[in-house]
Amino acid sequence: MSQSNVETVAGSMQYSDLAAQMLKYRWICYGMLLLTYIFVYFDRVAPAVIAPELMKEFGLTATSLGILSSMYFYPYAAMQIPSGILSDRFGPRISVTVFFIIAAIGTALFGLAYTFGWIIVGRFLMGVGVAVVWIPCMRILANWFRPKEFATLTGVMLTVGNAGAVLAAAPLAFLVGIVGWRASFYWLGAFMAIVAILNYIILRNKPSDKNLPTVSEIDGVDYYSVQTTQKVTFSENVKRLFGMKNYWLIAIYAFVIYGTVMGFQGLWCIPFLQQTYGLPKQEAANILMLWPIGMAVGCFAFGYISDRILKSRRNASFYGIIIYALTWVPLVFWPDKIPVGMFYPLLFIMGFFSGAYVPNYAHIAEGQPHSFIATANGMLNIWYFVGGALFQAVMGMVLDSYGKVGDKFPVSAYQASFIACIIALAIGAIAMFFTADSKVLQKKA
Numbered sequence: 001m002s003q004s005n006v007e008t009v010a011g012s013m014q015y016s017d018l019a020a021q022m023l024k025y026r027w028i029c030y031g032m033l034l035l036t037y038i039f040v041y042f043d044r045v046a047p048a049v050i051a052p053e054l055m056k057e058f059g060l061t062a063t064s065l066g067i068l069s070s071m072y073f074y075p076y077a078a079m080q081i082p083s084g085i086l087s088d089r090f091g092p093r094i095s096v097t098v099f100f101i102i103a104a105i106g107t108a109l110f111g112l113a114y115t116f117g118w119i120i121v122g123r124f125l126m127g128v129g130v131a132v133v134w135i136p137c138m139r140i141l142a143n144w145f146r147p148k149e150f151a152t153l154t155g156v157m158l159t160v161g162n163a164g165a166v167l168a169a170a171p172l173a174f175l176v177g178i179v180g181w182r183a184s185f186y187w188l189g190a191f192m193a194i195v196a197i198l199n200y201i202i203l204r205n206k207p208s209d210k211n212l213p214t215v216s217e218i219d220g221v222d223y224y225s226v227q228t229t230q231k232v233t234f235s236e237n238v239k240r241l242f243g244m245k246n247y248w249l250i251a252i253y254a255f256v257i258y259g260t261v262m263g264f265q266g267l268w269c270i271p272f273l274q275q276t277y278g279l280p281k282q283e284a285a286n287i288l289m290l291w292p293i294g295m296a297v298g299c300f301a302f303g304y305i306s307d308r309i310l311k312s313r314r315n316a317s318f319y320g321i322i323i324y325a326l327t328w329v330p331l332v333f334w335p336d337k338i339p340v341g342m343f344y345p346l347l348f349i350m351g352f353f354s355g356a357y358v359p360n361y362a363h364i365a366e367g368q369p370h371s372f373i374a375t376a377n378g379m380l381n382i383w384y385f386v387g388g389a390l391f392q393a394v395m396g397m398v399l400d401s402y403g404k405v406g407d408k409f410p411v412s413a414y415q416a417s418f419i420a421c422i423i424a425l426a427i428g429a430i431a432m433f434f435t436a437d438s439k440v441l442q443k444k445a
């Protein structure tokens with residue numbers, strides 16, 4: 001919408017008033033999605049908090065509890081590409097509303113289910129529904145915000161999500177103590193339904209939906225000029241993305257960085273600390289808590305560093321992964337000689353630098369036609385999940401290849417799995433080194 005069009009539509013309203021209104025309203029849209037995203041993480045971690053209740057009530061083994069919990073992740077991963085297509089085609093407003101209602105139904109069903117089959121259906125619907133929040137947010141960022149704000153706001157979103165997961169543990173346990181786990185979940189579902197409706201009322205796909213100018217028009221800089229002049233079909237866009245060297249290099253990076261996070265923080269850290277250092281489970285869990293806390297801070301920091309300090313997607317991710325790889329050095333060289341007290345700062349620092357992946361979303365977005373940004377991000381996001389799943393398995397295979405001594409894996413087995421991780425991170429760093437940096441941040445307002 002040009003300045004004259006905006007003036008025509010808005011009658012006597014001044015252009016500066018419309019610009020001010022736009023610059024305010026975009027924060028309302030973003031804030032709405034931040035609130036929604038808290039529930040994405042809440043649903044993600046909630047079964048851990050009520051694991052004893054679930055095991056008792058449904059007579060679950062550890063394996064069936066694991067299956068139940070993972071029923072969130074499969075549909076979540078499978079929905080990443082559809083989530084991008086829906087966001088680009090129909091817009092975040094309707095996509096988030098409809099799918100968050102599905103998530104609300106799944107959450108309520110989880111609390112109401114009396115058979116294992118139904119609780120699995122509830123968990124599955126949670127995963128399907130909450131999968132359509134993150135990628136629509138990438139669409140909102142591209143439609144309402146400047147490129148130099150993209151990575152910071154991506155990082156804030158992940159910080160809020162991670163902090164939400166940390167906070168969700170104690171408040172949920174408290175709520176469960178008062179009203180029981182079932183009521184906690186169906187009230188949570190009801191609250192999520194309200195959040196879905198609020199998204200419909202508040203969220204707007206793009207400034208022109210409220211007859212407001214875009215940031216490009218306000219700043220007089222065509223931020224997405226290269227990206228909007230390309231009028232190509234969806235399949236041409238997909239073909240182009242898959243033909244881009246940058247896509248595959250960033251995918252390798254996403255795959256290894258998140259793979260090592262899920263492999264260590266997500267699975268093998270606690271057995272390692274228990275078996276190598278003889279720590280009780282509670283102490284190992286206390287140490288592990290430092291990782292998501294570090295990651296929450298790191299996600300914000302890497303977004304900011306990329307947007308404002310280095311003004312580069314490539315450099316922020318590249319230096320970040322190098323330092324992250326270096327944090328693995330003590331584990332690789334002295335896996336059984338680290339003073340236990342040092343694990344607290346070490347895991348915080350590892351978590352912090354593992355947030356180096358945050359600029360990836362802006363990196364991939366800035367090489368795409370504007371109408372394809374969410375789909376491209378969905379196609380990137382899937383690699384984090386593949387990495388997470390594969391690294392857990394590969395680290396397990398490395399450990400199994402050494403075999404157990406008594407009921408423990410020997411320290412050499414853990415050491416070998418850490419060496420595999422550090423080599424993978426070196427490959428990720430090389431991949432990022434060869435990416436072409438985005439030039440969008442060089443455009444001056």
Ligand SMILES: NCCCC[C@H](N)C(=O)NCC(=O)O
Pocket residue numbers: 040134158258357381384385388
């Ligand atoms: N186990 C969750 C995988 C998340 C992968 C990715 N790094 C990420 O944070 N994406 C944001 C999201 O909510 O999908």
